[in-house]
Amino acid sequence: MKVRLEPAPIRGFRFAGVCAGLRNEPGRKDLGLIVTDWPVAAAGVFTSNRVKAAPVIVSRERIKRGHLQAVAANSGSANCFTGKAGLKLAYDSSAAVARELGCAAELVAPCSTGVIGRTYDLAKYRAGVRDAVAALGPDRFEDFARAIMTTDTHPKMASATVKVAGVEVSIVGCAKGAGMIEPKMATMLAFVMTDAAIKPPALKRTLARALPQSFNAITVDGDMSTNDTLLLMASGAAGNRALAGRDLATFESAVAEVSSALARELVRDGEGATKLVTVEVRGARTHADADRVARQIANSPLVKTAFFGCDPNFGRILMAAGKAGVVLDLDRIEVTLGGIKLASRGALHTNALATAATRMKEPEFGLTIDLKLGKASARIVTCDLSFDYVKINAEYTT
């Protein structure tokens, strides 16, 4: 199975992305719809930030029943810290979508991304929904992916097909988010769809299994959005028989791979990012230990600026590993950067630094820390911290 960073045909879904004028940027798409012809199995995960946006509150409640018929996502306003008015706006917005589609409002999941503390114009939204419904088509997926962009430089899409229970099924997804990214649950907005037939409880498990290695294994800046939402919807249009055993495992791993590809694309397009770095910690006593060390390294501003400067800065990597609070044995630890061993058996290989620096000029490389204390491992995908991260965030109002 191969994951492609482009849309693929998927049965049972229609998409649209239009300019509703919510952003006050003429011509820029800011309202997207994902619609199915009937209520389909759906599962979702949301931010664990204590501050949750109004649409997160509404969608989280609605997804509990396990079915959705539409997703309505807007950019330009996060509809967060907007009190009762914001909650009413989320309800009214999804009611407008339901009315145009002729479905129950409880089957519509609203999502918002953009500036915190601001609402948006409901009349413009309603007009946008009419335009979007008129524009719905099975081949408009990229329009949807564009409508949810904020500081993203391009739409992030991924797709794969996999044969399960004798039928070829598609998995298609898109995501947005470039800053405020260290999802503890899901990144700002991500949508994964499949035409496979699968019941809500199995879909929920599929999502839970895809998360740890995809959206929960990335970081841009260690910051967690108030609007993080990941929705997984299954139209069932592929007409496969019930997924079980090896078929279910194949399907789950395909969803996980599409999710991972989207998550990596978020980091690659991280604010100001020039490099994608996969930090892997091996040989830990427990997965939790490995994860803590990997996150400390992946979030350290000193390590991230060294990535930007193509500086194989062993000292900062070691410092970040040490502050995770996990027991380390400095005589055993092995650090490999871009395939070059920087340190092992308590010694720094200073003659390897020049080659490692050259490897760091590539847009993507790995950093592996082998603690040599056990068998557990963890992997976090991160990016560098560049001048442009500062520029983008000193100038853009979230």
Added chain:
Amino acid sequence: MKVRLEPAPIRGFRFAGVCAGLRNEPGRKDLGLIVTDWPVAAAGVFTSNRVKAAPVIVSRERIKRGHLQAVAANSGSANCFTGKAGLKLAYDSSAAVARELGCAAELVAPCSTGVIGRTYDLAKYRAGVRDAVAALGPDRFEDFARAIMTTDTHPKMASATVKVAGVEVSIVGCAKGAGMIEPKMATMLAFVMTDAAIKPPALKRTLARALPQSFNAITVDGDMSTNDTLLLMASGAAGNRALAGRDLATFESAVAEVSSALARELVRDGEGATKLVTVEVRGARTHADADRVARQIANSPLVKTAFFGCDPNFGRILMAAGKAGVVLDLDRIEVTLGGIKLASRGALHTNALATAATRMKEPEFGLTIDLKLGKASARIVTCDLSFDYVKINAEYTT
């Protein structure tokens, strides 16, 4: 009592700072000595990073007895991740100091700061020690403060005098550190001296009380050094009688204020910093809650870049508060920036933003978050995240 950011006369101590050639930068001071004429009461705290430099291991062991006669601090090499050779180097270095001074090696605390993974030349160090001993003087404190600088732009010193038990006593300190700063114990290197007479156990308590509001309440980049060391030494030359009751409290608070002044100076000189921001969280249920929220805000790259851009970005502040995992009531939370209320009672005061942006142009301002849930509070001093932080750290090898 007034804390001054300059040296003051202090009885019982002599200082030196010389160029020993450890840094290969001709003329740059890189070896400093603090010497007393007899063993004096001393207390110290050290990094809680699991990776500890060799001099930290040696000094931590020696300080346990409660007395020191000399501190020897070098820049240019952290002597960290240097294995048994590094540990031997730390012992040999302090032995050289002891020999020149004619005291026991167990009374010498070695300290190092600079690049991780490198040792330094012992012959040069020994020659430097001879020069430093020859240069010792009661008025050479600034030389010492300069010898321990790395990316610091200027030496950081503070002093105060306070009358206790009928005698005027001095408290003088210096510190270095501009990056890798979120001490969980003490910042990279800081030395506080007093000529008060005080026994080791009381001195240890004084240090423990000064820490939470000084060196443990600052952050530059959330990174914790492998070499953090704070030493407090009392020569007793002021000849006061035993400190107790109100006198001890006065003395403790003077030490805490000198420590806080030094800690603030570290942040003010933080790598690339253009603004000093005191983040205060009030109205929390517990101090731990307040501290977690304050640290999340003070370390968020999105909040720090907004400081740099003079952007009163309420959304990022709220996001960072929310990811602390502490219960928040959005209808109660009050956020005040530079004296301007940005939000209260669930509403963002959009018409206050322009004034707040103007206040943020000042080199120092406060950010107060009142959770209105309890009576506990916490304060963290931080700085902004600027282009220069990236520049300094993409180019400098730690």
